[in-house]
Every structure is written in C-alpha cells, then in structure tokens.
Amino acid sequence: xxxxxxxxPSAPAILPSSGGMRGALAxxxxxxxxxxxxxMLAPPLLWLGIVYIGSLIALLMQSFFSIDEFSGLIDRHVxxxxxxxxxxxxxxxxxxxxxxxxxxxxxxxxxxxxxxAYYAARYAxxxxxxxxxxxxxxxxxxxxxxxxxxxxxxxxxxxxxxWLLARLHLGWLLDGWLALPYVGGSSLSVSATGTFIxxxxxxxxxxxxxxxxxxxxxxxxxxxxxxxxxxxxGQTFRTVxxxxxxxxIVAGSIFTFSLTLGDYIIPQIIGTSRLFIGMAVYAxxxxxxxxxxxxxxxxxxxxxxxxxxxxxxxxxxxxxx
Amino acid sequence: MxxxxxxxxxxxxxLVFAGQAVAQEALKELxxxxxxxNIVAWPGYVERGETDKAYDWVTDFEKETGCKVTVKxxxxxxxxxxxxxxxxxxxVTASGDASLRLVAGKRVQPINLDLIPSWxxxxxxxxxxxxxxxxxxxxxxxxxxxxxVLMYNTDTFKEAPKSWNVVFEEQTLPDGKSxxxxxxxxxxxxxxxxxxxxxxxxxPELGIKDPYELNEDQYKAALELLRGxxxxxxxxxxxxxxxxxxxxxxxxxxxxxxxxxxxxxxxxKQPIASTIPEEGATGWADTTMMEADAAxxxxxxxxxxxxxxxxxxxxLAAWFGSVPVVPAxxxxxxLLTDEGCKTNGFENxxxxxxxxxxxxxxxxxxxQCVPYYRWVSDYIGVxxxx
Numbered sequence: 001x002x003x004x005x006x007x008x009p010s011a012p013a014i015l016p017s018s019g020g021m022r023g024a025l026a027x028x029x030x031x032x033x034x035x036x037x038x039x040m041l042a043p044p045l046l047w048l049g050i051v052y053i054g055s056l057i058a059l060l061m062q063s064f065f066s067i068d069e070f071s072g073l074i075d076r077h078v079x080x081x082x083x084x085x086x087x088x089x090x091x092x093x094x095x096x097x098x099x100x101x102x103x104x105x106x107x108x109x110x111x112x113x114x115x116x117a118y119y120a121a122r123y124a125x126x127x128x129x130x131x132x133x134x135x136x137x138x139x140x141x142x143x144x145x146x147x148x149x150x151x152x153x154x155x156x157x158x159x160x161x162x163w164l165l166a167r168l169h170l171g172w173l174l175d176g177w178l179a180l181p182y183v184g185g186s187s188l189s190v191s192a193t194g195t196f197i198x199x200x201x202x203x204x205x206x207x208x209x210x211x212x213x214x215x216x217x218x219x220x221x222x223x224x225x226x227x228x229x230x231x232x233x234g235q236t237f238r239t240v241x242x243x244x245x246x247x248x249i250v251a252g253s254i255f256t257f258s259l260t261l262g263d264y265i266i267p268q269i270i271g272t273s274r275l276f277i278g279m280a281v282y283a284x285x286x287x288x289x290x291x292x293x294x295x296x297x298x299x300x301x302x303x304x305x306x307x308x309x310x311x312x313x314x315x316x317x318x319x320x321x
Numbered sequence: 322m323x324x325x326x327x328x329x330x331x332x333x334x335x336l337v338f339a340g341q342a343v344a345q346e347a348l349k350e351l352x353x354x355x356x357x358x359n360i361v362a363w364p365g366y367v368e369r370g371e372t373d374k375a376y377d378w379v380t381d382f383e384k385e386t387g388c389k390v391t392v393k394x395x396x397x398x399x400x401x402x403x404x405x406x407x408x409x410x411x412x413v414t415a416s417g418d419a420s421l422r423l424v425a426g427k428r429v430q431p432i433n434l435d436l437i438p439s440w441x442x443x444x445x446x447x448x449x450x451x452x453x454x455x456x457x458x459x460x461x462x463x464x465x466x467x468x469x470v471l472m473y474n475t476d477t478f479k480e481a482p483k484s485w486n487v488v489f490e491e492q493t494l495p496d497g498k499s500x501x502x503x504x505x506x507x508x509x510x511x512x513x514x515x516x517x518x519x520x521x522x523x524x525p526e527l528g529i530k531d532p533y534e535l536n537e538d539q540y541k542a543a544l545e546l547l548r549g550x551x552x553x554x555x556x557x558x559x560x561x562x563x564x565x566x567x568x569x570x571x572x573x574x575x576x577x578x579x580x581x582x583x584x585x586x587x588x589x590k591q592p593i594a595s596t597i598p599e600e601g602a603t604g605w606a607d608t609t610m611m612e613a614d615a616a617x618x619x620x621x622x623x624x625x626x627x628x629x630x631x632x633x634x635x636x637l638a639a640w641f642g643s644v645p646v647v648p649a650x651x652x653x654x655x656l657l658t659d660e661g662c663k664t665n666g667f668e669n670x671x672x673x674x675x676x677x678x679x680x681x682x683x684x685x686x687x688x689q690c691v692p693y694y695r696w697v698s699d700y701i702g703v704x705x706x707x
Contacts, residue, residue, distance in 0.1 A: 067694055090702035097705075152563075156570035186502025187571060190555035273508055273557035274705045283701060290694055 063295035074291060082292040086300065091280070095300055098277040101192070102260035105199040106207075106253045112200065113207040113252065114245075120208075121215035136205050144202065148269050151198045155270065157187035185272055195271035199260050206255035214248020215241075247316040254305075254312055261301040277301055347433035348618050355617040358388045358624055361404050361413040363607070365641050366464070367392045375656060376640045378633040386627075388620035405429070411615040412624060414464050414607045417452035417676040418511065424453070424460045429610040431458045436622050439629035442647050446670050452677055453608040461610035462625050463646035465637060468604040468666040468673050469507070469515070470595040472578035472586075474568070481596035485519045487575050489550050494574065501553050505564065505576035508557035508704070510696040511676055514603050515577060516543040516550075518674060522600040532603065532674050534683035540691040547703045557704055561585075568593060577602075580665040581642035597669045604666075604673035638665060 029036040065074055066081045085091060120132045139147060153159050165174050178184040178191060185191030218241060226236040264278025275283065277297055285294035312318070360367055367390065370377030379390050393410065395401040398419035405413050405428045415423055423429045434440045440448075443463055453461040473482055477496045487494065488504040506512055517532035520542055527539050535543060558564040558576065565585050567573045578595065586593040609628055611621050627633060634645035635654025644665045645651060651662035666673075683690035 088698075090698065090705055090707045093705050093707065094701070152566065153570060156566075157572045158570045186555040189571060190502075268560070269563060272555070275701055280701065283697065290697065293698075 059295050059298060061295075062291050063299055065292045067290050067292055082296045083299075085293055086296055091297075094275050094277060094280050094297075097274060098261060098301075099304065101196065101199065101276070102257045104196060105203065105260045106256045108196070108200045109204055109207040109256045110211075110249055110253065113204060113211050114249070117208050117212035117215055117248075121212045136208050139201075140205055145265070147202060148198055148266055151194075151201065152189050152270050155187070155189035155194045155197065157189070159189070161188060189270050190272060192272060192274075195267050198266050198270045199263070202266065203256040203259050206259065207249075207252035210251040210255075211245060211248045214245045214251070218244045247318075250312045250315050251318070254309065257308060258301070258305050261304065347431040348436065348622065349433065351436055351622055352619045354386045354388045354620045354623060356387055356389060356620070357391070358412070358617050358620040359391045359393070359410045360624070361393050361395055361401055361410050363414055363416075364394045364396065366394075366414050366607075366637070368637075368640060373640075376636055378627075378636055382624065382627045386620060386623045388617065388623060390624070402426075402428075405612060408612070408614070409616075410612055411617045411621045413610050413612070415453075415461070415610050416605050416607050418678045420453050420461065420608050420610060421455070422678060423610060424455050428613055429460050430613045430615070431460055432462060432611060432625070434459060434462075437462060437626050437629070439626055439647070442629060442631075442649055444646050444648055447606065447646050450606065450675075452606060452675060453610065461608035462629065464607045464609045464628060465634075465641060465643040465646060466604060466606035466675070467580055467641075467643040468597060468602050468669055469577050470580060470583065470602060470666065471598055472568070472576055472583050472593060472595045474574040475592040475594050477574040481594065482575065482598060484598050485515070485577075485600050486523075488553070488577065489516070489519055489546055491549075491553055500575065502555045503572055503574045504550075504553050505556060505558050505567065505573050506547075506550055506554050507577050508559035510693070510700040511603070512577070513540075513543050513547065513696050513700060514674070514676075514679075516546045518603060519600055520546060530685035531683070533677050533679045534685045534690045535679070536686040536689045537691065539686075540695075544699055544703060547700075548707075551703055551706060565589075579642060584642045584664070597666065597672050601672035601674065602669070604675050606675045635661070638662070 063082055064078045064080070065076050066079045068075045086095070116136075120129065120136075124132050154161055156162070162171075162174065165171050174188070177193065178187070183191060183193045183196075185194075188194040188197070222240055222244070223236060226240045227233070231239065262278050264276060264282050267274075267276045268279060277300060281294045281297045284290045284297065367379060368376045369379035369390070382388070383390060393404060395404055398416050401413055401415055401419050402422055404410065405423055406426070413419075413423070413429070415429075420429075440462065447463045447466070449459075450463065453459065453463075471482060471485060471488070473487075477494055478487075479495060486492065487500060488506060492500055494500050494503070507515070513535075514532040517529055517535055517539065520527055520539070521529040521532060524542065527542055529535065529539050555571070555573075556563075556567065558567065558578075561579065561582050564573075564576065564578060565582050568576075568582075568586055569589075569591060580595065583593060583595040609625055611618070611625075615621050629647055631645075631647055631650040632654065634647045634650035635657040637643070638645045638650065639654065639656035639658075639661055642665055644662060644667050645657075648662075648667075650657070651667060652659060654661070679690060679693045679696060681690050681692045682688050
C-alpha cells in the first residue's frame with residue numbers, strides 16, 4: 001500500500017491491480033480503510049459484547065426472577081422480590097461485613113504500602129530498585145492458595161505467631177485481643193483479624209505499585225521548594241506529597257477494595273465462617289440452587305464499585321494507571 | 322437490544338423444554354460396548370491410578386470392555402444435578418440429596434436388574450432403599466455409603482463421647498476445659514438435620530419423626546440449638562483438608578466428620594478416633610444412575626456390573642473412607658484390610674439417617690415441612706450469628 005511512496009518517482013500515479021486473491025484484498029483494504037478497521041475490531045468487540053457483557057446481562061436478568069417458596073423452582077417472572085431479600089437482616093449483615101472488611105483492608109494497605117513505595121520511588125537506585133520490584137512481585141508468582149494456607153498455619157492456635165508471642169510473654173496481649181467481640185475468636189486463624197491480615201498480605205502488591213508510580217511522578221523540586229519555604233516535613237507531606245500521590249493511592253485502592261469485595265476463598269480458609277458476599281453467591285447458586293438471589297448478590301459489588309470508580313475518577317485516579 | 326433479550330429468553334425456554342425428556346423403559350438386553358463412557362462422579366470416586374498407582378479400577382475395565390472412560394468430577398450435589406440437566410453423560414454417582422431430584426426431573430432411566438448379575442451380591446439393607454427406588458422401580462444401583470461420624474481427640478476423651486452434646490451444648494470436657502472454641506460443625510445447610518437428629522432423642526415432645534422432614538416448630542427448635550452451637554464453634558468445616566489441619570494445629574477436639582478425615586489423621590499418627598453416639602448419625606449413600614438418553618447404554622451397564630466387583634468396592638472404600646455396598650468386599654481386600662469395613666462404619670447402618678433433600682411435601686408432618694432453600698438461607702444466618 002505504501003508502494004507509491006517508496007518507489008522511485010518514475011512510478012505511474014495509478015498502479016495496476018496486483019492481481020490474485022491477496023492483491024484484491026489488499027486493494028480493497030487500501031480503498032476502504034474502514035473495512036479493515038471493522039474487520040480487525042470485530043473479534044475483540046464480539047468477545048466483549050457477547051462473551052463478557054452478554055454473560056453479565058444473562059446473570060443480571062436472573063436477579064429479576066425469584067424462587068418459588070414451596071418447590072424451590074425458579075419462577076421466571078420479572079419481580080423485585082429477590083432484591084427485597086437482600087435487605088433481610090442476615091443478608092444485610094453479609095453486605096455490611098464485606099464492605100467494612102474491604103474498607104479496612106484498603107486503609108491498612110495504604111498505611112503499609114505508602115512508606116514502602118516512598119522508599120522505592122525516592123531512595124532505591126539501581127540494584128536495590130530491582131530487588132524492590134522482585135520483593136513486591138515475588139509473592140504474586142506463587143499460587144494464591146499456597147499463600148493463604150501458609151497464613152492459616154502461621155495464624156493457627158499452635159502456629160508460629162502464637163508461639164512467638166508466648167515466648168515474648170505477650171500471650172496476654174493476643175488473648176486480650178481475641179476476647180474482643182467482632183475481631184476475636186478462639187485463635188487468630190478463626191477470627192476476623194486473621195481474615196484481615198491475610199487480605200492485606202495478599203493484596204498489598206496491588207497497592208504498592210500504583211502508589212510508587214504516582215510518587216515517582218512527584219517532582220523532587222516541589223518537595224525541596226516546600227522545605228525551602230519553611231514547611232516542616234509533616235506539612236510537606238500533608239500539603240504537597242500526599243495530595244500529589246492521591247491519584248495513585250485511589251488507583252491502588254480500587255484494586256484492594258474490589259478484590260476484597262469479590263473474594264470468597266480467603267474467608268473460607270481463614271476466619272469465622274461468617275459469609276462474605278462472594279461466599280454467599282457461591283452458596284446460593286451452588287448448594288441452594290437459588291440463582292436469582294446469587295445474581296442479586298453479585299449486583300451489590302457492581303453497584304458499590306460503580307460509585308467507587310465514579311468517585312475515583314473525580315479524584316484523577318485513572319491518570320495514574 | 323430488545324431482540325437480543327428476546328432471543329436469550331427463547332434460548333432459555335428451549336433449554337428448559339429440551340430438559341424434559343420422556344420417561345422410558347429400561348434396556349431389555351445388552352449389546353456390544355460402544356467404546357466410550359462418560360461419568361459424572363465425586364472427586365476420588367473413579368480412580369485410574371493417577372494419584373496412587375495402587376488405586377485403579379478403570380484401566381482393567383477399559384481393557385476388558387473397550388469402553389474408554391471419561392470422568393467429570395462435581396463438588397456438590399447441585400453441580401451434579403445441573404451437569405445431568407445439561408446432558409451428554411451416561412452415568413452419575415448421585416447422593417441421596419440429588420438422586421430423587423434426578424428421578425423427579427426424569428433425567429435418569431430405570432435399570433434392568435436382570436442385566437446386572439452381581440445385583441444379588443449387593444447389601445440387602447440397600448437393595449430397595451427409598452433414595453433411588455420409586456414405586457418399586459430401581460433408578461440405579463448403590464455405589465458406596467458412609468456415616469457422618471463424631472471424630473474426637475483421644476487425649477481429651479479417654480472414652481468415646483456417648484452423645485452429640487459435646488458439640489451442641491457448652492460443657493466441660495473430660496480434660497477439665499470448656500468445649501468453647503474446640504468443636505466444629507459442618508458448613509452445609511444439611512447439618513440442620515444433625516441438630517434435628519439430636520433433638521429427636523432429647524426433646525421427644527417436638528415430635529420429630531425424620532430429621533429431614535421438619536415442620537415450622539421443629540425447624541425453629543433445631544435452629545435455636547444451632548445458634549447456641551455457633552458460640553462454641555470457631556470455624557465451620559467443609560473442606561476435608563482444612564478440618565484435618567484444624568485438628569492438628571487449631572486445638573479442635575471434637576466435630577462431626579467423615580471417615581476420610583479420621584483415616585487421614587490416624588494414618589498421620591494423631592490421637593484421633595471416631596464414634597457414632599447414642600443418638601445415631603446422619604450419613605450419605607451414593608447411587609450409580611444412568612441418564613435418560615445415555616449415548617452409551619451398553620458400556621454403562623458394563624460399568625455398573627464392574628462397579629459391584631468386590632475388588633473395586635473394597636479399593637474404593639479404602640480410598641474414600643466409605644463403606645462398600647457389597648459385603649463380600651469386606652473380606653480379603655488388601656487395601657481395605659479386614660478391619661476396614663468396621664472402621665468405616667459397616668455395622669452402624671441402622672443408626673444412620675441418610676441424606677435426602679428436604680421438600681415441603683413430607684409424609685411425617687402432613688406436607689407442612691420447611692423446604693431446602695430456607696434451610697440454606699437460615700443456616701447462613703446461623704453462621705453469621707443471627
């Protein structure tokens with residue numbers, strides 16, 4: 001197609017047809033560039049439209065059906081009854097529990113990730129930087145299940161953490177914490193605290209990387225100017241560094257928040273057996289055969305994440321992705 | 322968009338109707354094998370020596386009959402039912418909470434027992450069991466069964482606990498410490514039946530006749546018992562491996578369990594044993610059932626016959642921790658050993674109330690029973706502390 005441009009100037013203005021099937025196709029694409037565009041975009045668009053969005057829509061449609069109370073069969077008439085069921089106390093508990101956990105995990109991830117990302121973005125150079133990337137990514141290379149089971153063993157009643165605390169004569173601290181309502185249990189691995197720790201560990205890399213990317217884009221001279229003008233380190237952090245890193249933090253929080261919202265494996269292995277949204281979906285569609293309620297449950301994180309992303313966009317989070 | 326929605330609806334409806342196969346007669350005589358066989362089974366139920374060479378009951382069958390076996394494993398009874406509704410399989414190893422649903426949905430066909438010479442070797446206690454025999458017609462052949470035993474730590478309990486109350490009611494265990502945080506319960510709604518079974522013995526005034534058939538009051542009492550149990554239970558179990566780990570590292574000393582976990586822990590030299598307390602126990606019994614329009618009926622019959630061989634039954638029981646449906650398998654099987662059947666619960670058949678799906682239609686309470694889907698939502702509430 002670029003033949004005319006690269007040939008010596010003696011070439012004719014209109015080239016003869018190159019002949020054959022290939023030639024005809026090439027000519028067609030050249031004459032109608034839009035056709036080529038459509039042809040190239042069609043497979044991914046079909047994938048997105050049918051396989052991805054289509055299956056989501058099929059699922060969402062299910063949430064407007066209801067389950068017949070007597071036979072347990074699905075009643076295929078459009079109704080909002082299933083959504084009403086979401087507001088039953090037990091189901092509302094599940095939603096609140098999941099959202100609170102997701103929020104706490106996100107806040108803790110920010111608190112842990114920020115200093116690490118700050119160090120990596122500002123101080124680590126050369127080999128240390130490579131080591132940093134390796135250290136952050138390494139946990140992602142091993143299977144998620146392996147990590148969770150490892151944490152189950154660490155947190156177990158007869159696990160290393162309890163042993164360590166007992167050795168340090170801090171067993172009373174652990175016992176005191178475990179005696180508290182909501183966060184406690186008979187051991188860390190059967191408490192909400194354990195679930196929380198495992199969540200923070202597993203999702204941490206997803207917070208560190210965007211925060212680091214955002215911090216690297218904060219010009220050093222702004223920080224220097226701030227201290228030159230007499231700001232204390234704390235003030236510099238509050239008024240310069242943190243606002244400029246905020247898009248990165250919000251971008252990271254999208255990952256930690258949505259991943260916690262949807263996860264159903266960690267709370268199944270570590271925790272009190274109280275259900276999270278993902279587990280409720282699994283139980284309702286699998287054991288109960290109540291697909292409408294399972295579908296309605298899946299709508300909850302979609303709605304929550306919709307609002308979350310809308311807020312995140314306003315804070316400029318997508319500039320840092 | 323609207324036409325897309327319409328075609329979705331049309332597709333759904335078409336699928337629903339396609340599922341309504343017509344009931345048919347059982348096969349009259351066996352022909353040659355079709356060269357293939359598709360089975361839906363529980364994980365570990367159809368082994369071809371891939372995990373452990375000693376446990377293989379497929380390779381020989383394939384050599385003898387030329388039927389190439391393909392297995393699709395399913396993790397829950399509901400998954401089995403939905404796989405069978407999709408079609409394309411020949412056999413399924415359905416538990417009691419799935420088998421009657423399959424019969425009612427006409428997804429399985431009657432079995433001609435004359436074509437299965439080994440039928441007469443099947444345990445007589447199972448030959449007409451209600452979870453696969455409807456109006457005298459057999460819709461399958463038993464495969465394995467097992468009890469939900471009470472597993473306990475022998476360091477804590479010098480003698481086997483006599484009652485399920487060690488997991489249901491707060492008390493001081495023989496080692497002087499409370500059972501709070503040291504017992505577990507099964508993380509499935511069907512566990513409500515275990516509570517009902519306990520109440521059947523201890524609160525006769527409720528009039529529970531069958532733990533799977535509960536009227537509103539009986540059901541409430543069972544939930545009340547389970548709410549009390551929630552305070553004792555740290556974690557509910559549903560993954561066998563996690564329960565094994567909890568008995569080793571979490572200080573759990575008593576729980577309802579399967580012989581599989583008991584055997585695993587005993588093999589690991591842990592101080593663990595199991596018992597069936599005086600109230601009896603719940604249990605499961607699986608049936609090999611044949612799809613209504615199975616593509617390979619001859620191979621399917623050959624497999625059913627093969628599945629009843631004492632060697633297959635014994636090996637499978639050793640592998641899965643279950644009980645053979647052919648008593649002859651209890652003697653002389655190398656893998657199971659002569660003790661195996663007793664360990665896995667062979668003698669406790671009468672004490673066991675086998676799993677079945679609770680429906681609102683029930684004989685013992687005048688069709689006023691609480692259906693299964695409510696068991697599910699209420700059990701979620703119980704675990705959530707409601």
